[in-house]
Amino acid sequence: MPNRRKPPGPAKLSFRQADADRVAYRQHWAARLAFVRRLVEPVSADAARRIGVDQRVWWKYEHAANDIDVLALTRFCVEYDVCPRWILLGDWSGLRPELRRAVLRMEAAAGIQNGDTSPHEPDPFPRNSLPCASDG
Numbered sequence: 001m002p003n004r005r006k007p008p009g010p011a012k013l014s015f016r017q018a019d020a021d022r023v024a025y026r027q028h029w030a031a032r033l034a035f036v037r038r039l040v041e042p043v044s045a046d047a048a049r050r051i052g053v054d055q056r057v058w059w060k061y062e063h064a065a066n067d068i069d070v071l072a073l074t075r076f077c078v079e080y081d082v083c084p085r086w087i088l089l090g091d092w093s094g095l096r097p098e099l100r101r102a103v104l105r106m107e108a109a110a111g112i113q114n115g116d117t118s119p120h121e122p123d124p125f126p127r128n129s130l131p132c133a134s135d136g
Contacts, residue, residue: 023064030064032087036080037062039102051075 037047048058053072060066068076077084083094092100 026064026067028090029068029088030062032090033068033076034062035103035106036076036082036087036099039099040080047076050079 037044041047041050044058044062045055048055051058051072052075053061053069057066057072061068061072073084073087076082077087081096082099083091085091085093086095095103
């Protein structure tokens with residue numbers, strides 16, 4: 001009997017694309033999260049303790065294995081004085097000048113040019129209106 005299996009329809013393809021987009025988005029913010037943490041604390045266990053999460057959970061956040069919990073993100077942003085818009089979306093507008101300079105130094109040392117993937121590159125998702133301290 002011939003195989004009567006139908007090829008994947010548009011719905012299945014769009015689910016696959018949505019998953020790929022979600023993974024790419026998670027990798028962007030996880031890289032920014034890890035970058036800020038490494039600037040302040042070289043040991044991730046210290047960051048986990050400071051934020052109030054288990055060390056394994058923190059490792060999963062930094063390695064894009066899990067989405068970050070809203071409470072953990074809020075605590076991280078308060079503890080490390082960084083804007084959630086930059087962590088989540090790559091939006092430079094709320095980023096402190098010294099952190100912006102550190103990102104640029106890291107990119108220069110790594111030979112990253114504009115247009116390459118970097119921890120501050122804006123993600124391909126719409127901006128939202130998360131408040132930052134620098135917004136006034």
